[in-house]
Amino acid sequence: MVNESLELIKKEIIKIEETLRTLQVSQHPFINQVSEYVLFSGGKRVRPLLCVLSAKALDPDILSSIYEISLLFEYLHVATLLHDDVVDGAEFRRGRKAARNLWGNQATILVGDYLYAKALKMASSLKDPDIMEIITETTLLMSEGEVLQLLHLDDTELTEEDYYEVIYRKTAVLMGCACKVGALFASKNSNFSQSLYHFGLNLGMAFQIIDDLLDYTSTETGKDLGKDFKEGKVTLPVILSLKEADERDKKEILFLLKTKEIDKKDFQRICELLTKYQAFEKTLEKGKEFISKAKEELEKLPPSPYKEALFFMADYLLRRKK
């Protein structure tokens, strides 16, 4: 079963990649150049894959135009990455120079706007008001979330609830939306589309939690280890350890968090402190909880190899190293 799911996922990713290569982003070489640089920089195509698998779980013989539709979520995702990089002043993205480092902030902002507009144009070509509604609702939640995240920057008082709100808007809603749009395109059964929506939301929560965990524990992400901490960004491992830490350790964590230049030894120390309070295990545990909720939603779907592939994705997410 597991091997079958893996094969099926590989096949779908190949089709998604093929479609991405055929589809022209724009008629203008410069827009294509910048877009392709970010579109082909090792993205895992999680969002298009969720959209395709959700659609096929409800209708295995769905029109092949689903591949093109699924890509609107990659365009939306990449558009937010471009603006994020400008806002964060990022130097690198996925182990390569950030686009803003090659073409400047101006072009990066505007190509981000273009990709966003392109995604919405693709969505509107479906002429389905329900699809349009969930997509515009999602982009509104996301953009509001981006502003709130900027205001929360360096906020060491961030609670677990605040954190969930941030990652809900940053990651979960787009994954939920990708699933729901796939479902709406495939079937008019609103129970199924709601189940797939909630599956995607919970999967997205877990995805971001694991992403934030890997920032401390994995050297395979293409990001610098401890990048978030070095930037003073408060994520779940820090929140969970601050909750339990005694006054002295709490002070030390907060002090290191505010320190501008963190060296290897400082980072080792923070990992020691977080380990002392089992922050990494507890973070993984929270991720698992969201994955359980996601899988509960999946149970409501009719049996199919695509449903199994979605289960596989959910489990895989907890084991991923990058």
Added chain:
Amino acid sequence: MVNESLELIKKEIIKIEETLRTLQVSQHPFINQVSEYVLFSGGKRVRPLLCVLSAKALDPDILSSIYEISLLFEYLHVATLLHDDVVDGAEFRRGRKAARNLWGNQATILVGDYLYAKALKMASSLKDPDIMEIITETTLLMSEGEVLQLLHLDDTELTEEDYYEVIYRKTAVLMGCACKVGALFASKNSNFSQSLYHFGLNLGMAFQIIDDLLDYTSTETGKDLGKDFKEGKVTLPVILSLKEADERDKKEILFLLKTKEIDKKDFQRICELLTKYQAFEKTLEKGKEFISKAKEELEKLPPSPYKEALFFMADYLLRRKK
């Protein structure tokens, strides 16, 4: 007739302003603060007005929700202004500090994204695929235009055709879209909505041409006189004079255009040179041509005071001083 039209326009603008004040941009005070700063900075509400008048020209008893709908064009417009200011590094906007000068580039980019998303959410709530299609097509053309404009920056070889392409995307398509959406909301007659679309497009072309002319000739715009020229921006008055100028004058215009620090005397000199080649009259003439085309489209509509008000707007545009 003229006085009636003016009264009618004043009344509609008051309703648009009232609706704008009632409508909450977001639940978040910070997003509201930044948005309201740009939304209430002396904008002329041209786009919402075009939308309302177009709708009422086809159905004078239209639902009062047209006022709320019309505002999506103000939101879209302001979103582009916010991103423009970041891209241009603008210090001022409409005689006041630019938003980026008060809240920084990061917040300005993200609130721009938010307003854009908000506008599209408002559009999708109408659940009308034709409306959604023209709006997403328009935002795509606009964002593509923004990138092209960035690439053309400081391009002294810009032809009259290139210039029209730039202002078509920068200004005309959104005004055309505002008219068309008003028309589509009011009536299923696609001849009328196409006429109003082309009316808006041509009006938009004239609007931008006059705007670029006023940059040389008016002290009432709230902008520095000659701002475009000082930034090396090539607009129609320069293009038309370069076309006719002898080698010596051409060299001087190009030299002044590339000069970083333009003083009052330099600007007087450039105005002399442009006057020598009747660039201002000729620019006004081009504006008049587009207004004629716009009015031809209007002729196709059934008679109504709202149609007359649109004629009035077209004529007024040529006489405006700011």
